[in-house]
Amino acid sequence: xxxxxxxxxxxxxxxxxxxxxxNEEFYSLAAxxxxxxxxLLAYFAMNVSHEKHLFMLLxxxxxxxxxxxxxxxxxxxxxxxxxxxxxxWFEREMHEQYGIEFAGxxxxxxxxxxxxxERKGLPGVTDYFSVEGSDVHEVAVGPVHxxxxxxGHFRFQCHGEKVLHLEIELGYQHRGLExxxxxxxxxxxxWLVETIAGDTSVGHATAYAINVExxxxxxxTAEAEIIRAVALELERLANHTGDLGALAGDVGFLPTASxxxxxxxxxLNLTGLICGNRFGRxxxxxxxxxxxxxxxxxxxxxxxxxxxxxxxxxxxxLLWNNAGVMARFDDTxxxxxxxxxxxxxxxxxxxxxxxxxxxxxxxxYGAWQRFKPVISTERSGDVFARASVRWKEIKESFxxxxxxxxxxxxxxxxxxxxxxxxxxxxxxxxLVEGWRGEICHVAITDVNGKFRYYKIIDPSFHNWFGLAxxxxxxxxxxxxxxxxxxxxxxxxxxx
Amino acid sequence: MLNILKxxxxxxxxxxxxxxxxPVLPANFAGRPRLDSEKCVPDCHxxxxxxxxxxxxxxxGKISLDLGRCIFCRQCEKACSAGAIKFSQEYSMAxxxxxxxxxxxxxxxxxxxxxxxxLKMFGRSFNLRQVSAGGxxxxxxxxxxxxTPLFDLSRFGIRFVASPRHADGLLITGPVTQNMLLALxxxxxxxxxxxxxxxxxxxxxxxxxxxxxxxxxxxAANLFKVDLFVPGCxxxxxxxxxxxxxxxxRR
Numbered sequence: 086x087x088x089x090x091x092x093x094x095x096x097x098x099x100x101x102x103x104x105x106x107x108n109e110e111f112y113s114l115a116a117x118x119x120x121x122x123x124x125l126l127a128y129f130a131m132n133v134s135h136e137k138h139l140f141m142l143l144x145x146x147x148x149x150x151x152x153x154x155x156x157x158x159x160x161x162x163x164x165x166x167x168x169x170x171x172x173x174w175f176e177r178e179m180h181e182q183y184g185i186e187f188a189g190x191x192x193x194x195x196x197x198x199x200x201x202x203e204r205k206g207l208p209g210v211t212d213y214f215s216v217e218g219s220d221v222h223e224v225a226v227g228p229v230h231x232x233x234x235x236x237g238h239f240r241f242q243c244h245g246e247k248v249l250h251l252e253i254e255l256g257y258q259h260r261g262l263e264x265x266x267x268x269x270x271x272x273x274x275x276w277l278v279e280t281i282a283g284d285t286s287v288g289h290a291t292a293y294a295i296n297v298e299x300x301x302x303x304x305x306t307a308e309a310e311i312i313r314a315v316a317l318e319l320e321r322l323a324n325h326t327g328d329l330g331a332l333a334g335d336v337g338f339l340p341t342a343s344x345x346x347x348x349x350x351x352x353l354n355l356t357g358l359i360c361g362n363r364f365g366r367x368x369x370x371x372x373x374x375x376x377x378x379x380x381x382x383x384x385x386x387x388x389x390x391x392x393x394x395x396x397x398x399x400x401x402x403l404l405w406n407n408a409g410v411m412a413r414f415d416d417t418x419x420x421x422x423x424x425x426x427x428x429x430x431x432x433x434x435x436x437x438x439x440x441x442x443x444x445x446x447x448x449x450y451g452a453w454q455r456f457k458p459v460i461s462t463e464r465s466g467d468v469f470a471r472a473s474v475r476w477k478e479i480k481e482s483f484x485x486x487x488x489x490x491x492x493x494x495x496x497x498x499x500x501x502x503x504x505x506x507x508x509x510x511x512x513x514x515x516l517v518e519g520w521r522g523e524i525c526h527v528a529i530t531d532v533n534g535k536f537r538y539y540k541i542i543d544p545s546f547h548n549w550f551g552l553a554x555x556x557x558x559x560x561x562x563x564x565x566x567x568x569x570x571x572x573x574x575x576x577x578x579x580x
Numbered sequence: 581m582l583n584i585l586k587x588x589x590x591x592x593x594x595x596x597x598x599x600x601x602x603p604v605l606p607a608n609f610a611g612r613p614r615l616d617s618e619k620c621v622p623d624c625h626x627x628x629x630x631x632x633x634x635x636x637x638x639x640x641g642k643i644s645l646d647l648g649r650c651i652f653c654r655q656c657e658k659a660c661s662a663g664a665i666k667f668s669q670e671y672s673m674a675x676x677x678x679x680x681x682x683x684x685x686x687x688x689x690x691x692x693x694x695x696x697x698x699l700k701m702f703g704r705s706f707n708l709r710q711v712s713a714g715g716x717x718x719x720x721x722x723x724x725x726x727x728t729p730l731f732d733l734s735r736f737g738i739r740f741v742a743s744p745r746h747a748d749g750l751l752i753t754g755p756v757t758q759n760m761l762l763a764l765x766x767x768x769x770x771x772x773x774x775x776x777x778x779x780x781x782x783x784x785x786x787x788x789x790x791x792x793x794x795x796x797x798x799x800a801a802n803l804f805k806v807d808l809f810v811p812g813c814x815x816x817x818x819x820x821x822x823x824x825x826x827x828x829x830r831r
Contacts, residue, residue: 204758229711273632357605363816
């Protein structure tokens with residue numbers, strides 16, 4: 086048996102170089118490699134004449150490589166769920182999109198209720214996993230929630246106040262975005278990827294740009310890479326700050342909630358200073374960046390950061406010194422490390438369980454090869470750990486941005502030349518550590534160098550099930566706090 | 581306790597005196613575009629062909645730009661060497677009807693206050709239910725930010741409430757996905773009459789970048805009578821606040 090192809094983050098391979106294994110070889114390679122510590126990045130199907138080709142991407146975090154397993158089927162596969170629990174969502178997705186049956190997956194329920202190829206009901210009006218017995222009751226929450234947030238449906242099976250099981254049903258935000266990239270790049274593609282998850286515009290735009298550049302054989306300048314990295318860290322800072330404030334709000338500690346709400350805005354304004362848009366729209370584009378950071382702007386950013394950091398330390402230190410807050414954060418919503426690994430958690434939620442994965446370091450790319458982040462972890466896997474990892478990362482992001490900005494007088498990354506045609510029949514993968522976690526984009530080109538397939542995996546796609554797990558045996562009243570401690574994307578999942 | 585008080589003093593009083601003072605927006609902020617067809621090079625149409633949102637129409641030597649579709653990416657401005665399209669710093673751009681979103685060479689009509697009988701009811705206490713129907717969380721975030729101390733929305737008597745039954749209207753974001761249609765309709769129905777509908781962002785106004793995609797319904801205006809259109813992708817919080825205040829006759 087041949088060895089599977091391995092890639093580095095941000096590189097590509099000819100589609101014909103990817104070995105097609107028999108189903109049996111595929112199953113055993115996947116299960117063995119997962120057992121050896123590889124991590125599931127993606128698992129998706131693509132139409133190839135009358136068959137479906139399945140691609141499984143596994144991350145080797147120790148060696149910074151991505152392994153690609155490929156197999157094919159007409160319609161029937163075995164489920165790998167008992168060997169790799171993390172595949173469950175992906176198998177459900179493939180069943181919904183391509184009608185593939187996975188024998189052994191107990192319920193191939195749609196994950197998005199997409200209208201293509203055919204609508205199988207609506208989210209919220211389908212069957213749920215349910216618990217029966219005396220005194221067991223069901224609580225339904227959503228899709229329209231109390232606050233200004235995206236829609237999703239949460240179905241709790243409870244015994245008294247205790248949650249026995251939580252089923253998270255999404256799909257309300259499904260816009261058919263992935264499909265809009267088939268046949269691309271189009272003129273709207275670079276703008277479209279910025280809306281995959283609006284709070285992660287920079288992260289997704291970067292992942293997309295890296296794929297396009299690799300397929301075009303285009304190398305962006307070091308200055309452009311730094312502007313992108315600065316923008317990515319500003320995005321992390323703003324969101325982490327907002328989340329710490331929201332966590333404080335959810336336990337009724339209003340000072341930090343109120344200060345962080347404002348400071349988050351100040352951080353968004355820093356991104357606004359660079360490109361005019363608080364969410365970094367138009368800042369990252371294939372070929373470089375849409376905007377520069379000239380010397381004067383650099384000085385202004387550094388100056389404002391100093392004030393913001395001081396205000397933020399004051400606001401957040403209140404949390405750790407308040408016994409009431411700590412009593413609510415500690416031991417609430419615990420996710421054990423072994424469960425986190427089994428279900429394939431990524432990003433800050435994984436790091437809060439002690440998993441040392443951060444694609445800026447473990448699959449280093451761009452500016453991160455020069456400016457190395459320290460991976461922030463905690464061990465307890467509870468709300469406290471997820472809050473604490475955010476705070477550690479905030480401090481680290483401030484350090485990184487300063488170091489990057491101070492490395493030159495100014496930065497000119499503006500894309501001025503056409504990046505050219507994309508290589509036909511190639512397979513490119515990029516991993517970007519967004520503020521929630523690892524963003525994975527896969528681009529496969531056709532004979533004309535257009536996207537024959539484009540796969541987007543927002544970290545939320547991996548992590549929603551983690552939230553469901555931590556609610557087991559928790560009080561239902563702890564749901565808002567647990568939910569906020571993950572703060573996952575609805576549209577990033579639903580695309 | 582002492583620490584909390586000390587921090588309170590350090591954090592200072594931060595609420596902006598808007599609308600009595602004007603906000604300072606970043607130099608690169610893309611506000612309401614100004615068009616000047618006089619400057620157009622005949623048969624150029626570069627702006628229209630480049631626009632990723634299909635917001636620009638160029639015919640008979642006249643250009644027009646639909647703010648309801650525009651994502652403010654500035655590609656048209658960049659491409660137009662004649663300078664016929666320029667994005668200003670003007671953040672006020674909310675209007676009362678879809679026709680008024682079309683920017684031409686002439687004047688732009690900003691939103692007017694709501695009807696007198698409605699104003700009497702909602703003028704000093706205006707409660708909104710926000711519904712995201714396929715929004716990417718950018719419009720949602722920049723609406724939510726109005727509750728932070730800088731904007732302090734409640735000082736205008738405007739509040740976002742949890743139940744549609746307590747609301748005087750809906751503020752809708754997103755292109756309205758097929759999967760949210762039912763929930764949005766039910767939420768709308770649950771708001772007592774008379775009610776106000778506000779569409780925030782290009783998606784909610786026209787479907788935005790997702791326009792004519794089978795999974796979406798091209799925004800809220802397709803479903804309900806919309807009283808206030810707030811353009812942007814996402815709109816600046818100042819644009820949203822300005823629109824709300826115009827509706828309440830506070831601007």
